[in-house]
Amino acid sequence: MEIASVIVDVPTKQTDRVFDYIIPEQWGGVIQPGMRVIVPFGPRNIQGFVIGLKAESEIKKLREILEPMDLEPVLNKELLELGDWLTDHTLCFKIFAYQVMLPAALKAKYEKKVKLAADTAVTELPLQLQPFFEHEDMLDWEAALKNGIVPLLQKEAAKGQLEVIYLVKERVKKKQQKYVKPSMTLAELSKEIDRIPANAEKQRQILRFFIENYHEIELRKLVSEVKTSTSTVKALVEKKLLTEFEMEVYRNPFAHRTFERTKPLPLTDAQQTAIAPILDAIERNQHEVFLLYGVTGSGKTEIYLQSIQEVIEKGQEAIVLVPEISLTPQMVNRFKGRFGDLVAVLHSGLSAGEKYDEWRKIQRKEVKVAVGARSAIFAPFENIGIMIIDEEHETSYKQEEMPRYHARDVAIERALNYNCPVVLGSATPSLESFARAQKKVYHLLSLPNRMNNQSLPSVEIIDMREELREGNRSMFSRKLFEMLKDRIEKKQQSVLFLNKRGHSSFVMCRDCGYVMNCPNCDISLTYHRVNEHMKCHYCGYESYVPKHCPECNSEYIRYFGTGTQKVEEELGKILPEARVIRMDVDTTGKKGSHERLLTDFKDGKADILLGTQMIAKGLDFPNITLVGVLSADTMLHLPDFRASEKTFQLLTQVSGRAGRHQLPGEVIIQTYTPEHYSVVLAGKQDYDLFYQQEMLIRKTRQYPPFYYLSLITVSHEQLITVVSEMEKVVKHIRSHVSSGTVVLGPAASPIPRINNRYRYQCLIKYKREPNLIKILKTILDQYQKDTKSGLQVSIDVNPFILM
Ligand SMILES: Nc1ncnc2c1ncn2[C@@H]1O[C@H](COP(=O)(O)OP(=O)(O)OP(=O)(O)O)[C@@H](O)[C@H]1O
Ligand SMILES: [Zn+2]
Numbered sequence: 195m196e197i198a199s200v201i202v203d204v205p206t207k208q209t210d211r212v213f214d215y216i217i218p219e220q221w222g223g224v225i226q227p228g229m230r231v232i233v234p235f236g237p238r239n240i241q242g243f244v245i246g247l248k249a250e251s252e253i254k255k256l257r258e259i260l261e262p263m264d265l266e267p268v269l270n271k272e273l274l275e276l277g278d279w280l281t282d283h284t285l286c287f288k289i290f291a292y293q294v295m296l297p298a299a300l301k302a303k304y305e306k307k308v309k310l311a312a313d314t315a316v317t318e319l320p321l322q323l324q325p326f327f328e329h330e331d332m333l334d335w336e337a338a339l340k341n342g343i344v345p346l347l348q349k350e351a352a353k354g355q356l357e358v359i360y361l362v363k364e365r366v367k368k369k370q371q372k373y374v375k376p377s378m379t380l381a382e383l384s385k386e387i388d389r390i391p392a393n394a395e396k397q398r399q400i401l402r403f404f405i406e407n408y409h410e411i412e413l414r415k416l417v418s419e420v421k422t423s424t425s426t427v428k429a430l431v432e433k434k435l436l437t438e439f440e441m442e443v444y445r446n447p448f449a450h451r452t453f454e455r456t457k458p459l460p461l462t463d464a465q466q467t468a469i470a471p472i473l474d475a476i477e478r479n480q481h482e483v484f485l486l487y488g489v490t491g492s493g494k495t496e497i498y499l500q501s502i503q504e505v506i507e508k509g510q511e512a513i514v515l516v517p518e519i520s521l522t523p524q525m526v527n528r529f530k531g532r533f534g535d536l537v538a539v540l541h542s543g544l545s546a547g548e549k550y551d552e553w554r555k556i557q558r559k560e561v562k563v564a565v566g567a568r569s570a571i572f573a574p575f576e577n578i579g580i581m582i583i584d585e586e587h588e589t590s591y592k593q594e595e596m597p598r599y600h601a602r603d604v605a606i607e608r609a610l611n612y613n614c615p616v617v618l619g620s621a622t623p624s625l626e627s628f629a630r631a632q633k634k635v636y637h638l639l640s641l642p643n644r645m646n647n648q649s650l651p652s653v654e655i656i657d658m659r660e661e662l663r664e665g666n667r668s669m670f671s672r673k674l675f676e677m678l679k680d681r682i683e684k685k686q687q688s689v690l691f692l693n694k695r696g697h698s699s700f701v702m703c704r705d706c707g708y709v710m711n712c713p714n715c716d717i718s719l720t721y722h723r724v725n726e727h728m729k730c731h732y733c734g735y736e737s738y739v740p741k742h743c744p745e746c747n748s749e750y751i752r753y754f755g756t757g758t759q760k761v762e763e764e765l766g767k768i769l770p771e772a773r774v775i776r777m778d779v780d781t782t783g784k785k786g787s788h789e790r791l792l793t794d795f796k797d798g799k800a801d802i803l804l805g806t807q808m809i810a811k812g813l814d815f816p817n818i819t820l821v822g823v824l825s826a827d828t829m830l831h832l833p834d835f836r837a838s839e840k841t842f843q844l845l846t847q848v849s850g851r852a853g854r855h856q857l858p859g860e861v862i863i864q865t866y867t868p869e870h871y872s873v874v875l876a877g878k879q880d881y882d883l884f885y886q887q888e889m890l891i892r893k894t895r896q897y898p899p900f901y902y903l904s905l906i907t908v909s910h911e912q913l914i915t916v917v918s919e920m921e922k923v924v925k926h927i928r929s930h931v932s933s934g935t936v937v938l939g940p941a942a943s944p945i946p947r948i949n950n951r952y953r954y955q956c957l958i959k960y961k962r963e964p965n966l967i968k969i970l971k972t973i974l975d976q977y978q979k980d981t982k983s984g985l986q987v988s989i990d991v992n993p994f995i996l997m
């Protein structure tokens with residue numbers, strides 16, 4: 195008897211284990227590990243993943259698998275094992291670990307069909323199957339199950355004659371195109387042509403076309419090539435000389451675009467030196483993590499491209515991650531331009547159907563390179579030769595829901611399995627990565643200069659307190675205003691950057707820049723409008739908003755924040771002649787609008803590009819000579835120990851957009867805290883000094899990379915319950931961890947109530963705590979099993995958002 199071990203799609207503690215099912219005889223040999231199946235579970239029928247097969251089970255009374263959901267495994271062996279690793283390292287349910295690896299179309303209920311492959315004729319199928327595909331090249335999955343032909347279909351799928359497709363209802367219309375092909379052999383066709391009446395010259399021409407080009411052709415194309423009409427073609431179809439049929443084409447989101455093919459550029463000496471160890475690791479199948487630390491515009495992308503080239507020539511595959519926000523057409527073009535159809539692109543702008551198509555290309559090894567945001571790290575390649583993470587410092591590489599994984603860790607784990615290098619690239623590496631490079635855990639590669647030794651833009655820091663003192667209440671300093679005007683006259687372009695994160699959540703004195711900080715934690719207090727309170731979300735410290743600034747006694751102390759729309763309005767008042775393109779969540783909501791706005795800007799249809807985070811990265815336009823940062827402070831005061839690091843990174847990134855080509859660039863950074871080291875050093879574009887300063891602070895404050903963090907959040911509808919349970923949890927942890935470990939809390943979470951549930955948290959800081967995962971698991975087990983209490987516990991090992 196064959197038994198399948200199944201992980202069922204019921205995300206609870208009790209069901210987070212393997213369940214055994216008998217494989218009924220009819221599915222013997224069909225069901226394989228990595229396939230999804232339908233199994234009976236209690237009174238219901240549900241989905242599950244087969245993770246293994248065996249001959250015996252300890253359980254006596256087993257139920258049977260009802261039916262398979264796939265013709266081929268959707269998860270290969272490596273990914274199944276990676277699922278175990280994910281579960282152990284992020285403390286998630288197994289089912290989440292597998293689901294995160296698959297495109298959305300495979301998760302929801304979409305119409306499933308078995309389809310004849312594009313280059314396969316019905317007659318190539320076994321006789322038994324032919325009737326099912328005679329009238330339509332697609333067969334409902336339900337019908338396949340009912341007719342008992344799944345094993346047969348599976349064999350053909352393995353040969354590439356059939357495939358499973360998902361039709362996503364409503365959202366994506368399947369793309370069908372009309373094709374025509376000859377209904378007879380070439381010889382027969384040549385005979386038939388003589389029987390066409392002399393007055394039907396057009397019909398003869400079409401047949402002649404097919405005699406010369408004996409293959410199928412899209413109807414539209416035929417009509418234009420032979421200069422005929424569809425009705426003439428139809429006449430031949432009616433005479434049964436030609437066959438008309440419909441074919442589904444891949445929903446290709448890039449179909450309307452042509453990519454100018456690029457050739458590898460001759461590398462500069464610096465690039466040569468940097469790429470050599472990577473090529474060497476590829477050559478020798480050696481796992482190694484490289485940190486490619488290169489200033490903005492230093493030619494990192496060219497190094498990625500040429501490393502991938504090497505991998506492809508070796509017959510291997512590459513995964514490239516870029517942050518969602520910089521997954522712009524410009525970035526995609528660089529990969530498509532070099533490797534053309536060998537590239538699959540995965541990002542959130544695609545519809546579920548498009549994403550599935552891209553994923554299928556990877557699974558079927560039709561492409562060699564997967565470029566995408568975070569989840570592309572699970573691309574189902576099986577012969578990976580390199581993994582590249584661009585802008586490795588970006589916090590969006592960490593997923594903030596189960597499984598709470600970091601793409602960097604997953605990349606390294608997969609790369610170990612494939613013995614291949616990982617390249618982490620950044621102009622402003624995360625402190626964690628740079629520290630590892632200093633310790634020689636990662637191999638550091640540096641590109642200290644821009645291409646052709648162009649200078650980095652010159653940066654000027656403007657003290658906005660001074661502006662206020664001198665009577666300028668506008669959000670534009672006089673200097674920035676002058677420079678914007680100057681660029682418009684010179685017909686050069688400017689980028690205005692408004693940092694939106696942390697919007698109006700902190701209190702600042704507009705006279706002296708003083709910000710209320712927690713006396714215990716060195717992070718800013720968060721402002722709560724409801725009760726005019728400020729609070730520390732690490733330790734729970736609270737304070738009223740002062741009426742006067744404790745530093746300078748000014749009464750201009752208040753919460754802080756502005757929106758892009760307001761900036762646009764003000765621009766309209768002070769610089770009515772400026773043509774402005776605004777880019778934020780409101781103007782880029784529609785599909786393709788992001789691209790259109792950027793193209794307009796590139797084509798010189800505007801003088802100023804005004805935007806949020808989404809314009810900080812990737813832009814490489816020659817005519818940008820001025821970058822203005824409206825307020826550098828907003829992010830500095832987030833309740834987050836990484837606030838300085840994020841500020842430095844962002845300011846450096848934005849500044850890097852100016853003067854990348856011939857014209858030199860200038861940057862204006864407006865701030866209320868001009869003396870803050872992350873502003874000063876971003877102005878000097880001195881990462882190395884920033885790193886040293888920030889490391890000192892992290893060390894004394896016991897934060898990463900000196901300490902690891904884990905965050906426990908408990909929520910419940912009753913505040914009393916949350917507090918008392920959290921106290922128990924904290925007590926339990928304190929009694930089990932070693933003496934060097936710091937346990938902070940309980941404290942209310944930065945978002946203290948979500949959906950009427952109160953939230954409390956506890957932050958654990960530790961250097962070495964080999965048993966911590968076990969301790970945390972015990973806590974999870976205890977609370978997740980007890981579903982009646984209504985208490986929810988979540989644990990984030992290595993959190994990036996401490997909310
Ligand atoms: N070897 C080379 N020869 C000539 N031009 C090059 C070479 N390498 C890169 N470039 C060009 O230099 C410019 C900057 O390079 P690239 O965009 O790769 O830098 P980057 O380090 O990835 O920048 P950023 O981190 O700011 O996005 C690009 O226009 C690129 O085409
Ligand atoms: Zn003040």
Ligand SMILES: [Zn+2]
Nearest residue numbers: 712715730733
């Ligand atoms: Zn505090």
